[in-house]
Amino acid sequence: MNKWHKKYRLILQILFFLFCLGGTTSLIKYREVVEIYNSFHIFTSFVSWMNLSFTFPYIIITLFVLFSPLLLGRLYCAFLCPVGFLQDIAFKFWVRLSRRKIRRSNKHIPSILIFILTVFLILNGLPYFGYIDHISNFSRIFAVFKHFSLPMLGVVVVFLSFILILPRIYPRWFCLNLCPSGAMFSLVDEKKGVRPAISKVCNSCGKCELSCPTLAIKKGEIDYNKCLNCLDCIDSCPKEAIQLVFPFRPFKKGAGFLSVLSAPFRTDRRNFFVGMATGFVAVLGSIEAVTVFLGSKVKASIVPPGANSIKDFWVKCTGCHQCISSCPTGVLVPSVEGLLTPKMNYDSSYCEYECNACLSVCPTKAISYYPLDVKKQISIGKAKIDKETCIPYIGDKDCAACAEHCPSGAVDMHKEGDIYVPVIDEHFCIGCGACQYACPVDPVRAIQVIPEEIHSIAYSPRKKSQKQKNGDIEEHEFPF
């Protein structure tokens, strides 16, 4: 039996993994390609849809990936997903390493509960849904190299242990119990499409059991709740007993979504459900408490242009940190009080005027895309000068580092005696932080950017740069 399914699946996984690497680390510079990359990811696209942000024409890709389980099972999970790829590799590694047979657990959290949890979090503007999204966790791994922070490292280490260590006892646990994209795929999957089935030719050798990445096969039966349609089992059977079965042929084994709910509850199943529900409510309650506590601290954060406001930002940001990876100046950093959503840090860097990288990579459109000339007029904060510490104001010395770096013409220099003092014209200030970054006063800069609660539009610098009187003269004489 030529193992062409396994080989092609592996090749596709590797190729898509490399594509994801490029998209998530911003090695890919073309915005359109990054949009295509983002459209493959169901949950982040879903978050943007909940906020009525639809990306045409790439939404077609998202819809295809989302509804393909109707006919083809969890195709994305089996053939593309980079997180799945990592788990599959880890599982193969553990199988080789462990002489004992891998234990198997059949219980997993019903997809509908995962789905309800995430919708609840999104609707309430709680950014925790980002912690369970698979692709956001994947992006975070690389962002931690770009900007190191200890809490971030903690989150990445926890995630990697789920992905690389947990497969030892329960492969693809993340995919079946936590991943919101996976939950959505399972809800769509009616289990009536193309899938493998074991025929009577089977001689119970058990080779298919260990080849299955989710251990869905047990004692000659396939658990279709766990089956991802990767088709590795078909290749592994020496008798070719497992074959692809085509749509709408009834099965004896396998349960569809409806039958789970309609089946009468047995006592142990009911207890399981009650236990889950209680834990669920407890988790949500504590989340709310923590959020209220942190909410006030987060209001002082400055968020990138395109986010519109800190509130809107929190409702959409999954903390994937693709913006942090793409930022050329490194001004975007994970905010601890914002639960690892990004914020601007003007003491270590500034927002480059000629750049709209973060607007181009956000998968949930928490940072909406605007062309560069529009972005240049979005005001995310206003600069304020502390006259008690600003050098020209307190002494007789010239400085003007702020005016020098301001790209939008917001800092005017007014003559006071022999020196010039800076005065801010707020109409032109876009809150980019170039002034704060350049200010030589330490430890607290004499010019600070205060966040705009709701982003506004600044005056165009053209207002300060009209045509000059002798601008059209062709020839000039030497003035000496």
Add this chain to the structure above:
Amino acid sequence: MQKERREFFKTVAKVFSLGLLLPFENLFAKTKRKISLPKKKRDWDLVAVKGGSPAEMFVSGINAMGGMENFVKKGQTVLIKPNIGWNRPPMAGANTNPDLVGKIIELAYKSGAKRVEVFDHTCNEEIECYRNSGIEKVCRSKGAVLLPASDEKYYRKIKIPGAKIVKDALVHKSYLEADVVINVPILKQHSGARMTAAIKNYMGIVWDRRYWHRHGLMEAISEFGLIEKKPALNVVDAYFVMTRNGPRGLTSNDLIQKKMLLLSKDIVLVDTASAKVLGVSPKEIPYLKMAENLGLGTMDLKKSKIRKISIRS
């Protein structure tokens, strides 16, 4: 009768031959000097060129200064220090014109330079500045080495003799190790320093600029000129002059196309001339007078030998 004529002619011949001994040549010498072209070029204090492209004006200007061979000898390492401070395209007049830099690189190699280096400690992100200014492209095509400057490891601490504010500074190794330095700033109005030209261009070779802003910008700019190693030549790009909203500029309306180029070995003199081109009185720029007082050069344009060249009349 014939004997007397012979005697007369002999006397005339004697007088004539005696006359030949007289220094008649001296009587005609002055006229000779007037009509003959000088074999050696005059040593100009300032050469001002106008009317051509930046590269054309440099060729003309450096010729008047005695040719590039006057500054670059065979086998030397040359540092060309332009202004690449800002992430702006060439037509924005915020950075030195890349064609000018390219021509200087070309002529340096022609004069026998072994290695030509270019760098600037930029204000915006180095990669963006180097690329969008057009300098990276021209360095690659002309074979100059574009050096990184955005890490402290490229700098070495040196003392500035006689300075009170900038007693020592971390200066880029390329500046300290090059055999010849050619300072190539662009002339602009400056919100803090009033004007940026040759002296202000020194700011791009140090690691910590904020120190200068913190402890007295004008004093620091002038004092740093006391650095032992000085540029052999200053070339001020005044093709597009940013006359307001400098040093970054808001739109192209901030520029006046002056089509000029100023060359001088005297950094204070060339800045004084630059101030006039900018349309500002040199007295209004505090660091100029301070620099003159420190002995870095002269502001006296009237007493200087200025060569004015107009390329297209």
